[in-house]
Amino acid sequence: MKYKILIILYSIIFCNSGCTNQAYQFDDEPIxxxxxxxxxxxxxxxxxxxFIYSNLRWPKMFDGEGKVIASFIVxxxxxxxxxxxxxxxxxxxxxxxIRILSLMPDWEPGEYNERIVNVLIYLPIYFRVEK
Numbered sequence: 002m003k004y005k006i007l008i009i010l011y012s013i014i015f016c017n018s019g020c021t022n023q024a025y026q027f028d029d030e031p032i033x034x035x036x037x038x039x040x041x042x043x044x045x046x047x048x049x050x051x052f053i054y055s056n057l058r059w060p061k062m063f064d065g066e067g068k069v070i071a072s073f074i075v076x077x078x079x080x081x082x083x084x085x086x087x088x089x090x091x092x093x094x095x096x097x098x099i100r101i102l103s104l105m106p107d108w109e110p111g112e113y114n115e116r117i118v119n120v121l122i123y124l125p126i127y128f129r130v131e132k
Contacts, residue, residue, distance in 0.1 A: 031119050032118065033074060033119045034119065034120050034121065035120070036113075037112060037118060037120055038112050038114065038115075040111055040120070041109060041111040041120050042109045043106065043108050043109075044079070044106050044107050044109060045105075045106055049124075052106075053101055056101050057097065058097060060097055062093050063091055063093050066129040066130065067090040067094075067127075068090065068125045068126060068127045069126050070087040070088035070123060070124070070125050070126075071087060071098050071123075071124050071125075071126065072085050072121060072122065073085070073122055074120065074121055075111060075120045075122060076110070077117045078107075078110065079107040079108045079110045081103070081105050081108065084102045084103065086098065086099070094128055098126050101126075102124075
């Protein structure tokens with residue numbers, strides 16, 4: 002069994018270094034960027050933080066503090082899509098984060114090499130009581 006794993010790893014390493022990736026590229030798959038020249042910007046006068054915390058409803062069954070990390074894509078049209086919870090706090094908090102991100106207005110899309118592109122955003126949202 003150890004030999005099979007070694008052979009598979011060996012073939013993957015050498016194929017990746019010597020083979021072309023053209024066979025694995027599909028024209029209809031969108032490319033998603035994490036690093037861009039111009040980051041997307043929300044079209045909301047007071048900014049992203051203000052939008053989130055003015056729309057946040059504290060979950061009734063949650064009495065702690067912490068953060069939820071969400072990810073989403075700002076597509077070429079400025080729409081938010083593919084919202085995912087990357088780090089959960091509790092089910093109620095996760096649902097609230099998804100609800101808020103689903104309500105977001107359009108964004109100014111990101112740019113890379115002077116082209117409008119799809120951009121992946123990671124966003125922490127904090128649930129804490131201000132004193």
